Amino acid sequence: MQSTEQYKKLVERMKQFSADRDWSQFHDPKNLAISLQLEASEVLELFQWTKDNKMKPGKEEDMADELADVMYWLVMLSNHYNIDLTQALEKKMDKNELKYPIEKAKGKSDKYTEL
Amino acid sequence: MQSTEQYKKLVERMKQFSADRDWSQFHDPKNLAISLQLEASEVLELFQWTKDNKMKPGKEEDMADELADVMYWLVMLSNHYNIDLTQALEKKMDKNELKYPIEKAKGKSDKYTEL
Amino acid sequence: MQSTEQYKKLVERMKQFSADRDWSQFHDPKNLAISLQLEASEVLELFQWTKDNKMKPGKEEDMADELADVMYWLVMLSNHYNIDLTQALEKKMDKNELKYPIEKAKGKSDKYTEL
Amino acid sequence: MQSTEQYKKLVERMKQFSADRDWSQFHDPKNLAISLQLEASEVLELFQWTKDNKMKPGKEEDMADELADVMYWLVMLSNHYNIDLTQALEKKMDKNELKYPIEKAKGKSDKYTEL
Numbered sequence: 220m221q222s223t224e225q226y227k228k229l230v231e232r233m234k235q236f237s238a239d240r241d242w243s244q245f246h247d248p249k250n251l252a253i254s255l256q257l258e259a260s261e262v263l264e265l266f267q268w269t270k271d272n273k274m275k276p277g278k279e280e281d282m283a284d285e286l287a288d289v290m291y292w293l294v295m296l297s298n299h300y301n302i303d304l305t306q307a308l309e310k311k312m313d314k315n316e317l318k319y320p321i322e323k324a325k326g327k328s329d330k331y332t333e334l
Numbered sequence: 335m336q337s338t339e340q341y342k343k344l345v346e347r348m349k350q351f352s353a354d355r356d357w358s359q360f361h362d363p364k365n366l367a368i369s370l371q372l373e374a375s376e377v378l379e380l381f382q383w384t385k386d387n388k389m390k391p392g393k394e395e396d397m398a399d400e401l402a403d404v405m406y407w408l409v410m411l412s413n414h415y416n417i418d419l420t421q422a423l424e425k426k427m428d429k430n431e432l433k434y435p436i437e438k439a440k441g442k443s444d445k446y447t448e449l
Numbered sequence: 450m451q452s453t454e455q456y457k458k459l460v461e462r463m464k465q466f467s468a469d470r471d472w473s474q475f476h477d478p479k480n481l482a483i484s485l486q487l488e489a490s491e492v493l494e495l496f497q498w499t500k501d502n503k504m505k506p507g508k509e510e511d512m513a514d515e516l517a518d519v520m521y522w523l524v525m526l527s528n529h530y531n532i533d534l535t536q537a538l539e540k541k542m543d544k545n546e547l548k549y550p551i552e553k554a555k556g557k558s559d560k561y562t563e564l
Numbered sequence: 565m566q567s568t569e570q571y572k573k574l575v576e577r578m579k580q581f582s583a584d585r586d587w588s589q590f591h592d593p594k595n596l597a598i599s600l601q602l603e604a605s606e607v608l609e610l611f612q613w614t615k616d617n618k619m620k621p622g623k624e625e626d627m628a629d630e631l632a633d634v635m636y637w638l639v640m641l642s643n644h645y646n647i648d649l650t651q652a653l654e655k656k657m658d659k660n661e662l663k664y665p666i667e668k669a670k671g672k673s674d675k676y677t678e679l
Contacts, residue, residue, distance in 0.1 A: 253483070256486065
């Protein structure tokens with residue numbers, strides 16, 4: 220994802236946003252990881268008490284906002300560690316394909332250690 | 335992010351990976367949100383018991399893998415709801431800039447409701 | 450809960466366990482809160498990919514262990530802040546009864562701010 | 565903890581609170597586990613952006629409330645599965661003492677699998 224102009228501009232904007240507010244002092248990686256976790260919980264909260272495994276009705280804009288918040292801290296963490304997210308995900312897919320061979324994993328939700 | 339060839343190919347690969355294993359039956363959005371939360375916790379686990387707010391030493395590859403896992407479920411959820419993550423993050427930045435005016439937020443870690 | 454002999458002995462045992470291993474150096478309250486969150490995620494993991502909103506089959510002992518782990522960090526945090534959990538929960542029930550009046554909340558899963 | 569009158573009364577009060585509001589329909593165990601996780605995140609949020617690993621100042625009452633909320637869902641889940649929390653924690657301590665022998669674990673924050 221580091222490759223598109225749109226993405227580069229967005230990351231620059233995020234950095235500027237933080238610099239303008241003198242917030243880098245709070246952004247040690249442990250705190251970034253806490254925020255990532257807290258925002259992932261806010262995504263999950265959109266499903267709290269639902270009985271049909273769907274999002275609560277009328278929360279589409281909230282979903283976009285909460286996924287954006289998760290993306291925000293994911294980008295901040297990947298920048299901190301100089302990790303290219305697309306490349307990292309491609310490598311993880313390589314691993315996943317080895318850990319979950321089709322013939323073993325088909326139709327099963329077990330963890331690879333229990334297959 | 336929907337715009338690059340690399341990203342499009344990656345999303346196709348993710349869909350194929352899941353289809354090959356007949357896993358879409360498990361991927362209702364509530365379960366996707368649970369997995370997003372669980373993977374965010376695995377990022378956080380890399381900081382468990384650290385005293386200096388840095389990652390445990392020697393875990394760089396684990397960090398890349400765990401961020402990739404968060405990205406994975408983020409992409410799956412955004413696909414489910416037809417949300418363009420880059421656009422959603424740009425919109426969220428618009429909101430953040432309104433919620434956290436520089437003069438009020440500078441040097442403070444308070445939530446916008448407490449500024 | 451501070452009141453029973455069994456509970457007092459258990460807390461003493463937990464403190465001794467930690468002291469014997471020289472672990473209090475890692476147990477600043479932020480790290481305790483991270484561990485509480487990580488253990489709550491392990492409870493949630495017992496429901497990952499289920500379609501019927503029940504725990505994965507055959508995980509009864511795991512559930513007891515994971516709830517115990519959550520309890521562990523809850524007790525450690527409450528000790529750190531000298532909070533009596535039973536009293537705190539009674540006070541919270543007082544608040545809940547005010548926030549969710551029966552006539553307004555009956556049959557609804559909405560947050561009190563949205564009732 | 566099932567043993568004290570105070571605790572028994574509290575559990576009865578929690579059950580009555582839920583029954584009065586016709587909420588048991590929402591309380592399948594998966595939803596209970598989600599709420600446990602969400603409340604654990606609210607505890608963690610009291611440490612968001614802190615630099616000294618302590619809670620944000622002036623949040624003592626919030627801490628008591630959030631720990632009570634975690635306790636709430638922990639009790640609800642343990643009731644659902646007929647798990648005695650004190651007993652479960654005693655058994656878990658037995659396991660912990662075997663997994664973390666003093667001579668191996670002293671002064672180290674490693675997971676037992678990495679000791």
